[in-house]
Amino acid sequence: MAEILDGKALAQKVRQEIKEIIAADPLLSARPPCLALLLVGDNEASTHYVALKAKMAAKVGINTREFALPAAVSESALVATIEELNNDPAVDAILLQLPLPAHINTPKMLMAISPKKDVDGFHPYNVGLLHMGLSGIQPCTPRGIMALLAEYKINVSGKRALVIGRSNIVGTPMAALLKRADATVTLAHSKSQNLRELIAEADIVVSAAGKAGLVHGSMLKSGAIVIDVGQNYGSDGTLCGDVDFISAEKKAAYITPVPGGVGPLTIAFLLKNALELRLGNDQEK
Ligand code: GUN
Numbered sequence: 070m071a072e073i074l075d076g077k078a079l080a081q082k083v084r085q086e087i088k089e090i091i092a093a094d095p096l097l098s099a100r101p102p103c104l105a106l107l108l109v110g111d112n113e114a115s116t117h118y119v120a121l122k123a124k125m126a127a128k129v130g131i132n133t134r135e136f137a138l139p140a141a142v143s144e145s146a147l148v149a150t151i152e153e154l155n156n157d158p159a160v161d162a163i164l165l166q167l168p169l170p171a172h173i174n175t176p177k178m179l180m181a182i183s184p185k186k187d188v189d190g191f192h193p194y195n196v197g198l199l200h201m202g203l204s205g206i207q208p209c210t211p212r213g214i215m216a217l218l219a220e221y222k223i224n225v226s227g228k229r230a231l232v233i234g235r236s237n238i239v240g241t242p243m244a245a246l247l248k249r250a251d252a253t254v255t256l257a258h259s260k261s262q263n264l265r266e267l268i269a270e271a272d273i274v275v276s277a278a279g280k281a282g283l284v285h286g287s288m289l290k291s292g293a294i295v296i297d298v299g300q301n302y303g304s305d306g307t308l309c310g311d312v313d314f315i316s317a318e319k320k321a322a323y324i325t326p327v328p329g330g331v332g333p334l335t336i337a338f339l340l341k342n343a344l345e346l347r348l349g350n351d352q353e354k
Pocket of ligand 1: 164166167168189209210238330335
């Protein structure tokens with residue numbers, strides 16, 4: 070039976086650390102980190118996530134400013150809002166919740182955010198630092214996953230890691246971080262033809278495909294480390310990951326549950342990124 074990788078517990082620990090750092094520092098207490106949250110339109114999931122981000126920020130002593138822009142907002146109006154926040158010395162960190170409506174050019178908006186306030190690490194400058202192995206703000210979910218592996222003293226060096234899904238939010242930065250940690254990385258995606266074989270060979274499987282039941286225990290190498298980033302909702306509204314947990318738990322050495330695995334880490338590391346931007350610090354390698 071696999072050991073459960075408890076993301077919820079690590080997220081709680083990280084939030085507690087952030088809270089204590091802010092409370093113990095007179096400069097931070099006097100002028101807490103300020104995170105601007107930009108929501109465009111009324112996508113149900115995005116609205117929920119932004120509200121949750123604001124609530125969790127408040128719990129650790131990070132201030133937020135929320136901006137709800139209509140779905141029909143023009144690119145120029147959105148850029149104007151972003152630039153105002155870039156130029157506001159009271160704002161340390163800017164988050165533009167994705168996805169954006171189809172008429173908006175997402176990369177253009179991400180490039181409008183100052184790399185110094187880019188709390189998601191989505192600006193090409195920060196993406197470049199990540200891929201060069203240099204210090205910089207790292208995307209929250211992959212950063213959280215690396216921290217979870219470290220928490221359980223799982224050394225990825227030399228291991229075969231398979232990342233399923235190539236999004237700029239999770240899959241691609243995840244592959245970059247695993248490569249930086251000396252894993253041998255394969256990045257699979259919806260066009261990959263031999264996924265079964267790739268899964269069978271992997272010591273570490275990170276599934277971020279958004280497809281319930283994609284990874285079954287019978288496909289896994291015995292003793293694999295399984296990280297499930299999937300957030301899929303069944304017809305009855307229940308949340309499940311990409312991995313068939315019951316079968317995978319029997320074959321894996323370590324596994325993240327859904328919920329309670331990767332999900333809570335995203336917001337915890339968003340808050341950590343916001344604090345680090347406030348402090349003007351970059352992360353260690
Ligand atoms: N949409 C889904 N995940 C994320 C995330 O981590 N950051 C932003 N900005 N949007 C998202």
